[in-house]
Amino acid sequence: MDPIAEPWWKRSVIYQIYPRSFMDSNGDGIGDLQGILSKLDYLVHLGVEVIWLSPIYDSPNDDNGYDIRNYQAIMQEFGTMNDFETLIAEGKKRGIKIVMDLVINHTSDEHPWFVESRSAKTSNYRDYYIWREGNKEQPPNNWGSIFSGSAWEKDEKTNSYYLHLFSKKQPDLNWEHVPLRNDLYDMMKFWLDKGISGFRMDVINFISKDLNFRDGIVHPNQLYGDGSPYYMNGPKVHTYLREMNEKVLRHYDALTVGEMPGAGPEDAKIYTNPKNQEVDMIFTFEHMNLDSGPFEKWDVKPLNLVELKRNFEKWQQALHQTGWNSLYWNNHDQPRIVSRFGDSELYRVESAKMLAICLHMLQGTPYIYQGEEFGMTNVKFDSIENYRDIETINMYKEKRQQGIHHDEIMACIYAKGRDNARTPMQWTKAGGFTEGIPWIQMNPNYLEVNAEQALADSSSIFYTYQKLIRLRKEHDILTYGSFHLLLPDHPYLFVYKRRTEEAEWLVVTNFSKRTEQIEWNLLEAPYQEGKLIISNYERPKTDEGVIKVRPYEAFVFAFERRK
Secondary structure (H helix, E strand, O other): OOOHHHHHHOOOOOOOOOOOOOOOOOOOOOOOOOHHHHHHHHHHHHHHOOEEEEOEEEEOOOOOOOOOOEEEEEEEHHHHHHHHHHHHHHHHHHHOOEEEEEOEEEOOOOOOHHHHOOOOOEEEEHHHEEOOOOOOOOOOOOOOOOOEOOOEEEEEOEEEEHHHHHHHOOEEOOOOOHHHHHHHHHHHHHHHHHHOOOOEOHHHHHHHOOOOOOEEEEOOOOOEEEHHHOOOOOOOOOHHHHHHHHHHHHHHHOOEEOOOOOHHHHHHHHHHHHHOOOEEEOOOHHHHOOOOOOOOOOOOOOOOOHHHHHHHHHHHHOOOOOOOOEEEOOOOOOOOOOHOOOOOOOOOHHHHHHHHHHHHHHOOOEEEOOHHHHOOOOOOOHHHHHHOOOOHHHHHHHHHHHHOHHHHHHHHHHHHOHHOOOOOOEEEEOOOOOOOOOOOOHHHEEEOHHHHHHOOOOOOOOHHHHHHHHHHHHHHHHOOEEEEEEEOOOEEEEEEEOOOOOOOEEEEEOOOOOOOOHHHHHHHHOOOHHHEEEEOOOOOEEOOOOEEEEOEEEEEEEEOOOO
């Protein structure tokens, strides 16, 4: 591809910051914008050129900022608009772009639009939200909220129900209403004109609903119907995204990544094909659902590596030369990957590096979530009282009401709870996040797992990530090479190739604490001629054409392709 025409984000690695938990500058126990400013040089050292900020807008924080009260104001706990403008300017000086979280499926119930909308059925803002009459004193349908309970809340003043797919304090916006859409587009321009470089779009494929509002199927052990077929990838979602591009995004050099639960590769081909002018890439959830049962994430099961490999193969091949993949293991909604698909006890360093290498050798734009770069792990709080996430707390209450034992519920929370990702950033052996009392407890392993220790050790996880970021900038094969899965049915090894006309890279990763032995010829590569690109042990061990892959080992070899 002509480098002049290549979008800037195709060789970028994006670093996600959850501001509340990143760095506190004033001792109130809450991370803030000045805290982020103080760590920009750390991010420069890592090598990232793009920061994605989870929401920093004014919010009552029912869902930690994803319930927005004012789209054009900064959350007071995080600082001021001047702080944010300074962050943009200081980032620019360092070659770092800022991407904001765009939450436009819903607002807070304290947003002035909703306050006015619920005031009377005749309000000019009534149609900014989704209101329906009840069904014989019951909600309009049987849909369940993603955060437990009904997806409908009765508002006594007008004796009608509003839809909230998340918390009852997060009413869904009505995208059918043109004035609403125009107000949202104006808000997007407000931030882009300030100099931000794009948006991560929260559940953006939820914005179009099937207006028939049919009941959903009630799955086993569930109290409510599954409405997702009627609000995911809805009938007008492509129309709305293309209108957003026409009215806003095409006028800026901006990145757009859409969070899209329930979107498969065929959907992604449409969403991310540049010809369609919708979004640049999407976040898929398929690989993140492989260690859950079919109906809810709290139904935890072991990862089947064969399923994970097949899933990556499907996405890599579907979007190659058509759209674009986003690559991630962690974010603010997901548990820590080293505790999830790695081994955070015996092989924390090895498995964290292996997971990084496995992901970053794929085609797409990789995302690093704060703390991932030095191997932060899941946390186990003894009491539900120590958790802060509304999804976790609501689930706990609902399961207890169903008679499920405390210990059984806590085991699910330890594995899948969102607060695993939200404990404060572990900067030093003393913690280093705040001089006050943190808004949520730190993971007690900060004494051993912290950025200070990682920076001082040239063989740490941090420097593996640093090298992976550099490799992506330097090698076209990572941006444009095709993907070829090898040993698809091997239960422990994930092996694949990236290939261009000139070169071929072999990626070998072990997802187990076993030492695996394979014949080199099965990897279809002349070992003696290969150049070692990156590894998490010393040079791989071979003996007469047999290679031993050690616990959680990962290595990449490059070969020239013979014409």
